[in-house]
Each structure stands twice: as structure tokens, then as C-alpha cells.
């Protein structure tokens with residue numbers, strides 16, 4: 001492809017993107033294809049000779065798009081959002097064009113220095129103490145793994161990094177039953193063994209009970225375990241439950257245990273002063289992660305990881321083979337030493353575009369709007385005699401259909417599974433579920449960048465109609 005052709009195709013694709021966003025409500029939110037349907041339509045072998053871009057683009061529209069679940073649809077209410085935005089798209093397009101590999105300062109000084117600066121912006125926007133330093137990771141899973149490995153090294157004087165885990169007493173990590181599965185994955189990857197992840201019970205709000213945490217740690221010490229770290233969920237994945245950070249921090253500091261805060265989703269809401277209570281006690285935490293790629297209009301992937309002890313992080317991950325030695329080693333930030341991967345994308349560019357193009361005030365308005373939409377929906381559900389609201393936290397509403405007279409848990413669970421499947425098959429919205437106790441509940445997250453109150457209220461009408469028609473045909 002030459003420059004002229006690139007210009008022509010590039011313009012055509014930007015036009016397509018614009019009309020995609022204009023008409024996004026017309027696409028079925030959740031892809032309706034069956035397993036294997038896309039695979040079967042793709043050629044069995046790579047072409048020997050190049051094909052014209054028109055044909056490739058045509059196949060993109062005809063084969064790929066039907067197999068896409070539209071995460072940017074305002075009626076995408078499943079999981080948590082992974083929001084894109086136009087400024088982010090443009091920033092990412094430029095980053096792709098530069099194609100820089102930003103492993104160290106020398107390989108693109110602007111990438112390293114912009115990252116350092118936007119992490120300061122984010123830290124201050126969220127109200128994190130200035131003692132924290134930030135670095136962009138691909139995902140929260142990676143950040144949490146980095147946190148736990150750093151904790152392990154710091155606690156054991158960097159001995160495991162040199163000699164493996166053979167000389168250590170078994171180490172233990174603690175989190176609530178509601179904490180994200182990435183904690184268990186990290187514990188497995190780093191060689192602690194998943195049985196050394198201790199799941200602590202939760203209260204009626206699904207938040208960790210600090211007195212149980214204290215008990216578990218003290219018992220483990222008596223038994224000869226080494227308590228390594230506690231992970232606090234500020235916004236659990238099921239219900240956006242908020243663990244009591246200050247009380248957990250107290251337990252941690254009493255026993256010299258690392259405190260990592262997983263605010264992957266809810267962290268974005270910290271730009272709103274009225275939600276800063278969620279991180280009361282943060283000055284006593286050791287690390288904190290949140291994902292701008294979820295609710296802060298920045299395309300996947302972009303995870304913001306903050307640590308108090310920058311030296312411990314770098315000491316844990318630094319490597320210096322001959323071929324990576326430069327004249328600036330030790331003088332600048334070489335982010336390859338701040339995490340797992342060597343190669344790094346230029347992620348700070350899209351984040352900078354987003355933060356500048358929206359501005360903090362506009363971002364606050366968008367988030368507050370999402371929260372108020374969820375609260376309005378929550379009221380409607382509470383008022384309806386055939387529906388039951390369980391929890392509403394930030395912009396997530398957990399609820400179920402509970403027609404008059406139906407009390408039996410199994411049949412209610414079955415009914416709500418049917419309702420969810422019918423709604424998702426309609427293409428009009430996409431919802432997922434969680435369990436609260438034994439009850440299956442539907443989760444509706446009103447959080448896509450462009451979602452409006454009208455979108456959600458229309459969906460609420462469809463939910464009621466679909467529920468009433470269940471079992472009628």
C-alpha cells in the first residue's frame with residue numbers, strides 16, 4: 001500500500017467509524033453468532049498474494065462485524081464498561097502511526113516523560129497522596145501481580161528473586177470472598193499456591209469484615225505462616241462493594257503486611273470529591289490500581305498503577321543486560337523496570353488526549369450523570385411490585401424479577417436466567433449476572449461514554465415487557 005492509497009483508505013475508514021458511532025444503537029449489542037460461525041467464513045490459508053483493501057474491508061463489514069459484541073453501545077450494561085471515546089481513538093491512532101516501542105527512556109523520551117506527567121495528573125485528580133508514583137500497566141491483573149511480587153521481595157529482602165522460594169516459610173495473601181479472580185491468578189503465578197490465598201468473610205454490604213481479617217492473620221502467624229499482603233476491593237466486581245480501607249490498613253500496619261488496593265473499576269469515581277470517602281486510609285496503603293480503560297473514556301488497554309515505594313518496585317523488576325545499558329541509565333525513568341513486560345506501547349498518548357480534550361470538569365459531569373441514571377433506575381425497580389432491587393453502588397444496579405407470590409429461590413433463579421437470556425438474545429441490550437447469597441441477580445451498569453437516561457429507561461421498559469411475556473409462548 002502506498003501513501004496515496006493509505007490516505008484514500010484511511011479517510012474511508014474514518015468515515016465508516018463515524019457512521020458506526022452514529023448508528024450504534026441499531027446493532028445487536030451482544031453478538032448473535034454461534035460458535036464456529038466466524039471461523040468457518042475465514043479462508044483456511046493466508047493469501048499467497050496481497051489482496052485489495054476494498055475486499056479486506058468488505059469482509060471486515062460482512063464477516064467480522066456480525067461477530068462483534070458492541071461494547072460502545074449505550075445499551076451495553078454487562079460486566080463493567082470498557083469505554084472508548086473519540087479523543088482516545090485519535091490518540092491511539094497516532095500512537096500506532098508512530099509505532100514506538102517505549103521500553104526505556106532512550107527509545108522515546110517523550111513517551112517516558114509524558115507517562116510520568118499524566119500519572120501525576122491522574123494521581124492528583126483522584127486525590128491520592130503525593131507520596132504515590134504512577135506507571136501505566138496493561139491491565140489491573142498485571143498491576144496486582146506486580147504489587148504482590150514487590151511485597152514478596154520487600155518482605156524477604158529480595159532473597160526469593162535470587163534463590164527462589166525454597167528458603168521461605170509459606171506466605172499468605174488475604175482478600176474478601178468478593179475480590180476479583182485476578183488476585184488468585186497472581187498468587188498462582190508467583191508460586192505461593194492458591195491455598196495460601198485466604199478469603200475473608202463479608203458483611204451484608206458484601207464488604208470485607210476487618211475483625212475477621214485480623215483474626216485470620218493472627219492465627220496464621222501462630223501457625224508459622226508469613227502474612228504477606230492484603231488486597232482491598234474498592235468496588236468489587238459483583239456488586240461494587242467497598243471494603244473498609246482504614247480498618248484494613250490498621251490491621252496491616254500492626255503486622256507489617258503490604259496493603260494493595262484494587263479499585264480497577266470504581267477508582268474512576270474518585271475524581272468526584274463526594275466519593276473520596278471510599279479511600280479513607282489510603283495514605284497507609286502500599287499500592288493502588290485503577291483502570292482508565294473501564295470508566296474513564298480511554299480505550300483498552302490502560303491501567304494506572306500507583307506505588308508508595310518506587311525503589312522497591314524497581315528493585316524487584318529491574319534487569320540490566322548489556323544491550324539495554326544507555327548513557328541515561330539511572331538518570332531517567334526506564335519503565336521496563338516498573339513491571340513485567342519489556343516492550344511497552346505508547347499508552348500515555350491516548351490518556352493525555354482524553355484528559356485534555358474532556359477536561360476534568362466534563363469528566364465529572366459524565367460520571368455523575370451515569371450515577372444519577374443508575375439511581376433513577378434503582379428507584380423505578382424499588383417501586384415495581386414484581387421486581388426487587390438488591391444493591392445500587394455508583395452506576396451499577398443489581399436486581400431481579402420477582403413476580404408476586406414467587407418465593408422459591410431455585411425457581412426465581414431459573415426465571416431470572418431466562419429473562420437475562422431473552423434480553424441478551426433480543427440484541428436490544430446486554431446484561432450479565434452475579435450471585436448475592438443464593439440469589440441470582442441481574443447487573444445493569446449504566447456507564448458507556450454516551451449512555452443517556454432515555455437509553456436506560458427504554459431498556460427498563462423492555463425488561464418489564466420481556467419479564468411479563470416469559471413462559472407465555
Ligand SMILES: *Cc1c(COP(=O)(O)O)cnc(C)c1O
Pocket residue numbers: 080138139140141142180182233235236237262263264265291303
Ligand atoms: C475489571 C477488574 C479487574 C481486572 O481488570 P483487568 O484490567 O482486566 O485485569 C480486577 N479487579 C476489579 C475489581 C475489576 O473490576
